[in-house]
Amino acid sequence: MSIADLLPVTVRFDTASAGLSARACQDQTDGWDAQGQTIHLDLRRGETAAGARAWAALAEPARGLELCTYNMPPDDVLLLAAGAVLRAWSHKPAPRAPLHVVTPFAEPVRAAWPRMAAALAGNLLARELVVQPANLLTPAVFVEQLRRLERHGVAMQVLGPKRLLREGYGALSAVGRAAQSGPYLVTLSLPGEGAPLAFVGKGMCFDTGGISIKPAGGMEAMRADMAGAAACAGAMLAAALRGAGPVVAVLAIAENSTGGDAYRPGDVLRSASGRSIEVVDTDAEGRLALADALHHARGLKPRAMVDVATLTGSIVTALGHHRAGLFGNDDALRDAVLKASRAAHEKLWPMPIGVRHREDLDSDIADIKQCTSGRLQPDACHAAAFLREFAGDVPWAHLDIAGMELAEEDEPLAAKGMPTGFGARLLDALLDSA
Amino acid sequence: MPEISFIKPALPKTGAILLPMTEGAALAGLAAALDEAAGGAVSRALEAAQFKGRKGQSVTIWAPVAGITKCVALGLGKAETLDADAAEQAGGPIWPALSAEASAMVAADVLDAALVARLASGAMLRSWRFDRYRTTMKAEDKPKLGKLAFAAGNAAAARAAFAPLKAVAEGVFITRELVAEPPNVLTPAEMAERCKPLEKLGVGVEILGPKEMKKLGFGALLGVAQGSVNEPRMVVMRWNGSGKKKSQPICFIGKGVTFDTGGISIKPAGGMEDMKWDMAGAGTVIGLMAALAGRRAKCDVVGLVGLVENMPGGNAQRPGDVVTTASGQTVEVINTDAEGRLVLADVIHYAITKHDPKWMVDLATLTGAIIIALGHEHAGLFANNDDLARNIEAAGRATGELCWRMPLGDSYDKQIKSDIADMKNVGGRPGGSITAAQFIQRFVQGRPWAHLDIAGTAWSAKDLPVSAKGATAYGVRLLDRLVADHEEG
Numbered sequence: 001m002s003i004a005d006l007l008p009v010t011v012r013f014d015t016a017s018a019g020l021s022a023r024a025c026q027d028q029t030d031g032w033d034a035q036g037q038t039i040h041l042d043l044r045r046g047e048t049a050a051g052a053r054a055w056a057a058l059a060e061p062a063r064g065l066e067l068c069t070y071n072m073p074p075d076d077v078l079l080l081a082a083g084a085v086l087r088a089w090s091h092k093p094a095p096r097a098p099l100h101v102v103t104p105f106a107e108p109v110r111a112a113w114p115r116m117a118a119a120l121a122g123n124l125l126a127r128e129l130v131v132q133p134a135n136l137l138t139p140a141v142f143v144e145q146l147r148r149l150e151r152h153g154v155a156m157q158v159l160g161p162k163r164l165l166r167e168g169y170g171a172l173s174a175v176g177r178a179a180q181s182g183p184y185l186v187t188l189s190l191p192g193e194g195a196p197l198a199f200v201g202k203g204m205c206f207d208t209g210g211i212s213i214k215p216a217g218g219m220e221a222m223r224a225d226m227a228g229a230a231a232c233a234g235a236m237l238a239a240a241l242r243g244a245g246p247v248v249a250v251l252a253i254a255e256n257s258t259g260g261d262a263y264r265p266g267d268v269l270r271s272a273s274g275r276s277i278e279v280v281d282t283d284a285e286g287r288l289a290l291a292d293a294l295h296h297a298r299g300l301k302p303r304a305m306v307d308v309a310t311l312t313g314s315i316v317t318a319l320g321h322h323r324a325g326l327f328g329n330d331d332a333l334r335d336a337v338l339k340a341s342r343a344a345h346e347k348l349w350p351m352p353i354g355v356r357h358r359e360d361l362d363s364d365i366a367d368i369k370q371c372t373s374g375r376l377q378p379d380a381c382h383a384a385a386f387l388r389e390f391a392g393d394v395p396w397a398h399l400d401i402a403g404m405e406l407a408e409e410d411e412p413l414a415a416k417g418m419p420t421g422f423g424a425r426l427l428d429a430l431l432d433s434a
Numbered sequence: 435m436p437e438i439s440f441i442k443p444a445l446p447k448t449g450a451i452l453l454p455m456t457e458g459a460a461l462a463g464l465a466a467a468l469d470e471a472a473g474g475a476v477s478r479a480l481e482a483a484q485f486k487g488r489k490g491q492s493v494t495i496w497a498p499v500a501g502i503t504k505c506v507a508l509g510l511g512k513a514e515t516l517d518a519d520a521a522e523q524a525g526g527p528i529w530p531a532l533s534a535e536a537s538a539m540v541a542a543d544v545l546d547a548a549l550v551a552r553l554a555s556g557a558m559l560r561s562w563r564f565d566r567y568r569t570t571m572k573a574e575d576k577p578k579l580g581k582l583a584f585a586a587g588n589a590a591a592a593r594a595a596f597a598p599l600k601a602v603a604e605g606v607f608i609t610r611e612l613v614a615e616p617p618n619v620l621t622p623a624e625m626a627e628r629c630k631p632l633e634k635l636g637v638g639v640e641i642l643g644p645k646e647m648k649k650l651g652f653g654a655l656l657g658v659a660q661g662s663v664n665e666p667r668m669v670v671m672r673w674n675g676s677g678k679k680k681s682q683p684i685c686f687i688g689k690g691v692t693f694d695t696g697g698i699s700i701k702p703a704g705g706m707e708d709m710k711w712d713m714a715g716a717g718t719v720i721g722l723m724a725a726l727a728g729r730r731a732k733c734d735v736v737g738l739v740g741l742v743e744n745m746p747g748g749n750a751q752r753p754g755d756v757v758t759t760a761s762g763q764t765v766e767v768i769n770t771d772a773e774g775r776l777v778l779a780d781v782i783h784y785a786i787t788k789h790d791p792k793w794m795v796d797l798a799t800l801t802g803a804i805i806i807a808l809g810h811e812h813a814g815l816f817a818n819n820d821d822l823a824r825n826i827e828a829a830g831r832a833t834g835e836l837c838w839r840m841p842l843g844d845s846y847d848k849q850i851k852s853d854i855a856d857m858k859n860v861g862g863r864p865g866g867s868i869t870a871a872q873f874i875q876r877f878v879q880g881r882p883w884a885h886l887d888i889a890g891t892a893w894s895a896k897d898l899p900v901s902a903k904g905a906t907a908y909g910v911r912l913l914d915r916l917v918a919d920h921e922e923g
Binding site for chain 1: 863
């Protein structure tokens with residue numbers, strides 16, 4: 001399977017027009033002429049957004065789009081095409097439409113495109129995983145769907161529920177216990193010289209909140225609570241397609257359900273690291289799953305770890321739907337992640353882990369509390385302070401992407417309510433900077 | 435508050451002695467003399483208690499020699515990290531260690547004069563308490579220590595270095611008292627009255643009432659105030675320390691909601707008593723002005739505070755009301771509990787048009803969202819100017835009053851678009867502190883501006899190094915340092 005087969009459109013770069021009926025150019029206005037639909041290419045919000053908007057404006061997407069770029073430099077042409085490709089993705093199966101890009105730099109752009117296309121394929125894999133509802137994408141099905149990465153050269157190791165319990169992954173095991181499927185800890189790896197970079201993803205196929213059950217309103221969005229793991233899987237696909245490595249991804253895949261066997265507030269768990277954790281709120285399950293996943297990743301001797309998780313409502317209150325929160329224990333890694341964030345056009349904002357945030361987690365009965373109770377808690381910072389304990393001395397960054405996994409309103413790259421694939425391109429870009 | 439003095443090193447005959455010690459340091463100077471007088475009892479006790487001098491570590495030795503009630507060894511941390519700023523933080527615990535004594539001396543004779551002064555400043559800052567409304571507390575339950583002496587190698591230099599620090603601490607105390615005062619006592623009019631004593635320090639104080647503010651077109655501030663029987667005030671405090679006839683001042687603007695019920699969008703009952711300190715931004719500006727004037731800061735500063743009470747009276751403003759601000763921009767009031775930004779909008783506009791500031795900083799206990807974002811260790815810092823933001827962050831680190839930069843941007847600004855007016859006063863839960871800052875930014879006319887959301891830092895539920903639990907006066911020392919580092923050179 002080639003990269004082109006993984007994209008929703010057939011992309012061509014040429015110096016000549018293909019005469020498609022819909023054309024987007026800077027000097028066009030929105031309307032119709034003798035040849036067909038004309039679309040204004042609005043570059044004010046950047047090339048990627050412009051390409052995406054042009055695709056979104058199509059009256060008949062099935063007939064494809066021609067982008068006229070005149071003398072736009074090759075790098076910008078790539079971004080423009082990338083925007084159109086991302087917007088062309090739909091969760092509904094559709095025939096592959098043409099995207100024809102007219103540029104005098106067709107040759108250099110063609111040469112550079114596979115690198116971009118790999119990242120886009122990664123982003124779209126993340127979207128495909130996130131869009132599936134929780135009754136279909138159970139933990140077991142999620143694991144099964146990851147098997148498709150194997151044909152791209154990604155090695156996969158799966159630890160199932162029994163093995164996790166036997167080997168002491170007490171935190172992840174507790175979180176996934178009440179559900180009918182899972183939990184799983186999946187390790188994806190691509191070989192290469194030296195110590196790998198490790199991605200760690202939260203893959204909560206559905207999150208009811210458990211015994212600390214969530215309010216009913218809005219709970220349906222919790223099908224996307226596996227977006228962190230999906231982003232890691234997408235980044236692995238991108239890396240595989242472009243031959244990058246060494247890199248590993250450790251995905252904690254589970255469903256946080258309620259049931260007679262569910263874990264409870266007050267329980268003390270023994271994590272894989274040996275540290276004991278007091279559960280305060282079963283709806284703060286992501287950090288428990290990640291604690292074991294981070295510990296597992298440490299065992300793979302990575303040069304750095306980056307975890308990605310739809311972790312807290314607190315980060316949405318803090319940063320809204322326009323930026324994900326970036327935490328970490330290492331300045332150099334933080335700078336590399338910020339650089340990757342700019343390269344991938346996925347916005348982050350650095351957030352603190354203060355001395356008080358860790359102190360707040362002191363437990364009366366265990367080594368650490370998983371979170372605090374009461375209103376007005378800086379839970380995103382608390383979660384990061386908690387995770388830091390499990391990163392040990394490995395350079396580590398944590399992306400709290402809650403609020404970024406689904407498009408809150410119609411955005412250039414994704415229609416309202418649709419998954420964004422946030423994080424996949426960023427992690428892929430990080431392979432070049434960290 | 436104790437009277438602090440600096441004396442030549444000599445062992446006292448009576449009272450308590452505190453030994454401030456860096457990590458791994460041997461007993462020297464007065465400490466060694468005391469140990470010798472005690473026949474080695476001090477060094478033996480420190481060894482038995484495994485005292486290493488780690489920051490905050492302390493050991494108490496009762497009655498080491500006749501006449502001396504106790505000797506307290508207090509750890510200052512590593513000598514190489516003990517700069518002036520660290521000394522201030524390390525000095526805080528001196529007060530609780532000695533406050534029950536009748537007389538006490540800190541044997542700081544082996545430390546530099548600058549460090550001694552900052553130790554003393556830390557102890558003084560920590561000593562503040564507020565007993566005005568305690569009528570039955572027994573004398574023995576209150577601190578007895580009236581005088582605290584610091585023995586210094588160069589007492590005169592320490593004394594000189596302490597003078598400006600004392601002025602700043604006195605500013606801090608003004609802020610803490612205002613913040614601690616109950617809301618039935620500290621109405622807007624009363625708070626304005628309490629600015630008047632600043633005139634003695636050379637600060638020009640001008641008080642504006644509802645009539646004047648109506649003339650100025652303060653529709654937003656007056657809209658907040660109209661639900662209370664207690665009239666609003668705006669106080670303008672001017673300190674001309676540059677000695678220049680004409681100069682562009684800097685402006686500090688504070689939110690002073692003396693009590694915030696939330697208004698018609700009334701708050702839940704639990705914890706509402708905390709809303710007495712919803713005037714902490716204004717309280718901080720007042721204390722800051724006293725600090726700057728008290729130490730004769732060589733620059734021109736204008737402090738402006740908008741003082742209102744947000745009550746749900748029969749005439750209170752309603753969700754849905756549209757008010758016209760002094761700038762002419764209109765605001766649809768969606769939530770009457772987002773009142774602070776309405777007050778700031780008018781005061782900031784006045785500050786700009788009347789005083790033409792070079793740059794400005796506003797302080798406000800503005801949003802619960804900033805607590806959910808950052809907690810209680812960092813205030814939220816928003817700014818339209820990177821240099822100003824960096825300077826504020828640095829001053830925060832130096833004074834232990836930490837802040838964390840938060841983002842601004844068009845995508846957040848969109849959240850406060852209104853269907854009927856130029857903007858609405860809330861932008862929803864996501865990014866709630868950011869949209870509040872975006873609201874304020876619409877009134878700063880592109881001037882260099884920073885906004886400190888101090889809702890999480892103005893009050894502390896637990897003791898901190900240089901403040902007991904309660905009012906912290908967060909911001910006074912930070913902004914004093916900002917001025918000292920960048921406006922007086």
